[in-house]
Amino acid sequence: MSDVPALLPVEEARARILERCAPLPTEWVSGDEALGRALAEDVLARRTLPPWDNSAMDGYAVRAEDLRGPLPVRLAVGETVFAGRLPVRELTPGTCARIMTGAPLPQGADAVVMRERTRAIAGADTVEILEAVAPGNFIRPRGEDAREGDVLARRGTPLGIPELGLLWAQGVTSVPVPRRPRVAVLSTGDELCRADDPPEGRIVDTNAPALALAVRRAGGLPTMLGIARDTQEAVQEALARTDGFDVVLTSAGVSVGDHDFVKAALEALGVEQHFWRVAIKPGKPLVVGQRGPTLFFGLPGNPTSSLVTFELFVRPALRRLLGLEDVEPPRVSGRLEGRLTKHPGLAHFVRVTATWRAGELWAKPLGTQTSGVLRSASAATHLLHFPRESSSLTDGSHVELLPLSWVA
Numbered sequence: 001m002s003d004v005p006a007l008l009p010v011e012e013a014r015a016r017i018l019e020r021c022a023p024l025p026t027e028w029v030s031g032d033e034a035l036g037r038a039l040a041e042d043v044l045a046r047r048t049l050p051p052w053d054n055s056a057m058d059g060y061a062v063r064a065e066d067l068r069g070p071l072p073v074r075l076a077v078g079e080t081v082f083a084g085r086l087p088v089r090e091l092t093p094g095t096c097a098r099i100m101t102g103a104p105l106p107q108g109a110d111a112v113v114m115r116e117r118t119r120a121i122a123g124a125d126t127v128e129i130l131e132a133v134a135p136g137n138f139i140r141p142r143g144e145d146a147r148e149g150d151v152l153a154r155r156g157t158p159l160g161i162p163e164l165g166l167l168w169a170q171g172v173t174s175v176p177v178p179r180r181p182r183v184a185v186l187s188t189g190d191e192l193c194r195a196d197d198p199p200e201g202r203i204v205d206t207n208a209p210a211l212a213l214a215v216r217r218a219g220g221l222p223t224m225l226g227i228a229r230d231t232q233e234a235v236q237e238a239l240a241r242t243d244g245f246d247v248v249l250t251s252a253g254v255s256v257g258d259h260d261f262v263k264a265a266l267e268a269l270g271v272e273q274h275f276w277r278v279a280i281k282p283g284k285p286l287v288v289g290q291r292g293p294t295l296f297f298g299l300p301g302n303p304t305s306s307l308v309t310f311e312l313f314v315r316p317a318l319r320r321l322l323g324l325e326d327v328e329p330p331r332v333s334g335r336l337e338g339r340l341t342k343h344p345g346l347a348h349f350v351r352v353t354a355t356w357r358a359g360e361l362w363a364k365p366l367g368t369q370t371s372g373v374l375r376s377a378s379a380a381t382h383l384l385h386f387p388r389e390s391s392s393l394t395d396g397s398h399v400e401l402l403p404l405s406w407v408a
């Protein structure tokens with residue numbers, strides 16, 4: 001009998017993680033700091049915007065009914081209204097005003113004729129209007145963007161650039177959002193050293209700095225805990241220093257090797273294991289657990305496996321902690337260039353370079369798919385999802401592609 005549990009399908013593993021993730025407590029931050037998080041409370045409009053009916057074009061503000069007769073119609077030009085000024089004259093029948101884009105509409109005007117449909121009469125304050133327009137033509141109505149007191153943005157709204165622009169337009173410069181997740185990153189392994197150490201037969205720990213960058217790009221605040229040696233005591237001691245972190249990422253030591261102590265250390269610390277081992281390649285040995293509010297991810301040690309599991313599981317969790325509802329990895333459809341075969345049982349996430357050709361995204365698998373070297377992740381733009389039960393994909397197959405967040 002084996003003590004190795006059955007492999008969990010990727011979707012189920014992600015669902016189990018997300019069940020445990022809720023938006024973190026609220027903090028008030030400036031708009032630029034809020035980018036990429038979701039609003040923690042409804043925000044009401046303080047201002048009606050635009051504050052007045054205004055012109056969507058450079059042209060002439062008119063009374064539409066003056067243009068009913070045979071064209072062209074001659075109108076007397078009363079004034080010129082620029083953006084940033086208020087009109088002073090009311091339009092009376094037979095008169096119009098020159099107006100610039102964004103300038104408030106004069107009283108009495110109900111339409112704008114674009115300048116290209118008019119002919120100025122030299123030396124006279126008169127213009128010939130060459131086309132009739134309906135009331136409302138080229139007018140941006142007052143309150144089209146927001147009305148004072150209305151809900152401007154609901155709680156849960158993901159704050160992208162236009163959303164923050166809408167808030168700024170209201171004079172709202174500080175917004176309530178979940179605070180950023182604090183993420184501890186620990187490497188484990190006797191073979192590891194820092195980049196500035198003499199190698200002496202060791203290899204440089206690349207997982208911790210790579211994961212820290214991935215955390216930052218996903219909106220979290222990484223703290224590096226260094227390298228723990230391959231003993232249960234060392235791993236346990238390092239993990240015991242993770243109080244106050246929302247998420248802890250370890251790398252390596254989660255397989256079935258004799259020196260794989262991460263699971264035992266987690267258990268000894270009282271971390272409740274949610275699952276171990278997922279039906280994917282790379283990344284099969286992933287272990288996930290929780291103690292109090294802290295979520296622990298034991299990521300595999302192979303550099304590419306740790307990045308792929310970050311992408312498939314950690315990033316969605318961090319996004320959920322930031323209040324975002326839509327956290328599944330994004331997917332686009334493409335075609336396979338070449339062919340792929342495997343045994344059923346594991347979903348493969350194949351590193352590909354995808355390029356747009358003849359109206360479709362063509363995905364070419366990178367030459368090396370071993371997960372032990374970073375080379376096999378560099379130049380990848382997407383992960384191609386080769387489903388668990390499938391054993392071959394022929395040239396030109398329609399495939400699901402996950403855009404990678406780690407690209408430059």
Ligand code: AMP
Nearest residue numbers: 187189205206207208252253254301302
């Ligand atoms: P393990 O899961 O401990 O068996 O490690 C799997 C592979 O990943 C081994 O070849 C390790 O040397 C390598 N590895 C583990 N941790 C790191 C790290 N932090 N940086 C680079 N490579 C690593």
Ligand code: MG
Nearest residue numbers: 189252253301
């Ligand atoms: Mg190891």
